[in-house]
Amino acid sequence: MSSYLLKTLTKKEEIDRIIRDTIDEVLVLRFGRCTDAVCLHHDDILAKSATDVSKFAKIALVDVDSEDVQVYVKYFDITLFPSTIFFFNAHHMKLDSGTADHTKWVGAFHIKQDFIDVVEEIYRGAMKGKMIVQCPVPPERIPKYQLLYKDV
Amino acid sequence: MATLEDSFLADLDELSDNEAELDENDGDDGKEEEDIDMDMADLESLNYDDLDTVSKLQKSQRYIDIMQKVEEALGKDSDGAEKGIVLEDDPEYKLIVDCNQLSVDIENEIAIVHSFIRDKYKLKFQELESLVHHPIDYARVVKKIGNETDLTLVDLEGLLPSAIIMVVSVTALTTKGSPLPEDVLQKVLEACDRALDLDSARKKVFDFVESKMGSIAPNLSAIVGSAVAAKLMGTAGGLSALAKMPACNVQVLGHKRKNLAGFSSATSQTRVGYLEQTEIFQSTPPGLRARASRLVAAKSTLAARVDATRGDPLGKNGKALREEIRKKIEKWQEPPPARQPKPLPVPDSEPKKRRGGRRLRKMKERYAVTDMRKLANRMAFGTPEESSLGDGLGEGYGMLGQAGSNRLRVSSVPSKLKINAKVAKKLKERQYAGGATTSGLTSSLAFTPVQGIELCNPQQALGLGSGTQSTYFSESGTFSKLKKI
Numbered sequence A: 001m002s003s004y005l006l007k008t009l010t011k012k013e014e015i016d017r018i019i020r021d022t023i024d025e026v027l028v029l030r031f032g033r034c035t036d037a038v039c040l041h042h043d044d045i046l047a048k049s050a051t052d053v054s055k056f057a058k059i060a061l062v063d064v065d066s067e068d069v070q071v072y073v074k075y076f077d078i079t080l081f082p083s084t085i086f087f088f089n090a091h092h093m094k095l096d097s098g099t100a101d102h103t104k105w106v107g108a109f110h111i112k113q114d115f116i117d118v119v120e121e122i123y124r125g126a127m128k129g130k131m132i133v134q135c136p137v138p139p140e141r142i143p144k145y146q147l148l149y150k151d152v
Numbered sequence B: 001m002a003t004l005e006d007s008f009l010a011d012l013d014e015l016s017d018n019e020a021e022l023d024e025n026d027g028d029d030g031k032e033e034e035d036i037d038m039d040m041a042d043l044e045s046l047n048y049d050d051l052d053t054v055s056k057l058q059k060s061q062r063y064i065d066i067m068q069k070v071e072e073a074l075g076k077d078s079d080g081a082e083k084g085i086v087l088e089d090d091p092e093y094k095l096i097v098d099c100n101q102l103s104v105d106i107e108n109e110i111a112i113v114h115s116f117i118r119d120k121y122k123l124k125f126q127e128l129e130s131l132v133h134h135p136i137d138y139a140r141v142v143k144k145i146g147n148e149t150d151l152t153l154v155d156l157e158g159l160l161p162s163a164i165i166m167v168v169s170v171t172a173l174t175t176k177g178s179p180l181p182e183d184v185l186q187k188v189l190e191a192c193d194r195a196l197d198l199d200s201a202r203k204k205v206f207d208f209v210e211s212k213m214g215s216i217a218p219n220l221s222a223i224v225g226s227a228v229a230a231k232l233m234g235t236a237g238g239l240s241a242l243a244k245m246p247a248c249n250v251q252v253l254g255h256k257r258k259n260l261a262g263f264s265s266a267t268s269q270t271r272v273g274y275l276e277q278t279e280i281f282q283s284t285p286p287g288l289r290a291r292a293s294r295l296v297a298a299k300s301t302l303a304a305r306v307d308a309t310r311g312d313p314l315g316k317n318g319k320a321l322r323e324e325i326r327k328k329i330e331k332w333q334e335p336p337p338a339r340q341p342k343p344l345p346v347p348d349s350e351p352k353k354r355r356g357g358r359r360l361r362k363m364k365e366r367y368a369v370t371d372m373r374k375l376a377n378r379m380a381f382g383t384p385e386e387s388s389l390g391d392g393l394g395e396g397y398g399m400l401g402q403a404g405s406n407r408l409r410v411s412s413v414p415s416k417l418k419i420n421a422k423v424a425k426k427l428k429e430r431q432y433a434g435g436a437t438t439s440g441l442t443s444s445l446a447f448t449p450v451q452g453i454e455l456c457n458p459q460q461a462l463g464l465g466s467g468t469q470s471t472y473f474s475e476s477g478t479f480s481k482l483k484k485i
Helices: A012-021 A037-049 A070-076 A112-128 B002-014 B019-028 B035-044 B061-075 B091-121 B135-145 B162-173 B182-216 B218-224 B226-236 B239-244 B247-252 B279-283 B286-308 B316-332 B358-365 B371-377 B421-434
Strands: A007-009 A026-032 A057-063 A083-088 A091-096 A132-134 B445-448 B452-455
Touching (some): A026 A037, B061 B182, B091 B226, B182 B226, B226 B239, B239 B286
Parallel strands (some): A091 A132
Antiparallel strands (some): A026 A083
């Protein structure tokens, strides 16, 4: 639904290009399916805040069903959808939100303001030179999940 | 001129209202350019019985001449515009200028006749004057009513709007007036006729000027319309005079100061003259009228300048200017563009705005360096500083409590703060060394069984040891600073 507002990437070259070309802006890549309900909620929030953060962030959607993209899915170890990965100047930014996995944000944001806070925090940390930032979202609004490591 | 002097003398004679002089007055009517002087004289005379003493214009030669020319010109078709002739020399132009003057005079004349009618008719129907304001309408109504007492027999349809007719009929029932005597009635009717004649003459002159305005000043009439163009030209005193005026003057040409004493001037429109009657002005919404009048005045001045030099006989310039004016007024009426949602600013890009002000200064005062502290920080040169524990230990007092300053005193309250271990040791040493409390019976000699008399340091017994032994390099010393990793 919001795919006409946000760019959807299907090819590996596109993803590469966008990661390379986003300079001095946070790049938000959402990995997910556009049919999933949670993804839709997430996409809605992303689309609504796209203009607000447009000065310091860029948002793109990656369709996880296409073939090219599976490389990235494996690289980032994406199993649950939607997953959001943040980049800044081609560096992968980590987010400590109290969950097990710091490399990505799993699940949908509850409200638009949460997403904007996260992006701002990442921007501030990145401008200072940090590779990992603390998540400003209060823990009740962080989606919980369980990581299974080799089905353990 | 002899004739002029005679006419002035005749005016003075007229001041005394005498029927016998009527014939003389008729003879005087053949003078020119006296209307204005005579009107002034007539206004001063309070009682006048005859119309002709009041209004002389119709009989004056000038009036007759001009009307004749106008009739002629209206009759024949306008010949081709002679572009070669300078504007001022064109006989038609001169006629136009005269016509302008005359129309102003006719208006004055109508006003005078109206007051004449009103004064006479007051005896019959006093309130009519306040109900019907326009002089020509008043004249028509008076003519219709005549000497009738019962207004239901009089048909005022078409003369007045129906609401006013109703009011007039109702007022007539309760009026205090009485029917007029025959001769007065005659005079009144004559005056009404005169007023109506003057009105039609004025219309004729007007139409003539309007029709000619297209060839005299095509550009100006393209913008403001020929009627207003004629009026402007008339008031300015010619086309070149109008062209020389700055636009701000053109804007107020014809502005009537209508502020009656006691009435508010807030509702009267400021600084609009004849331009108020233009189509452009009337069609703009009231909020934009001030700007529009300025715009129209400016552009019409430009057009007048073009016309004065006969630069554009077809009037294309004028049409273009009019189009420009129309477009500008439309643009003013456009709604403002919709607001776009603003994106958030980049984080930490704008430094925090630190505010100043009295409140902040008062707050900062609580943490500022006090006078006492300042004095304590300062030291006198050459004299050792006093300190709280004495001899360089504890807090130094600096200039505080010095003999010279009688401001701050230092009291010897012992400090409640914990004393450093080193400082405590030194204190004890000193106390022991300088203290007068050592018993006189103690001696520094110690009697040991082995060596006999031994002189030993009494302070060592107290554990103070030798002050020279440094604690830093001591072998038995412990770590002074431990940090938990």
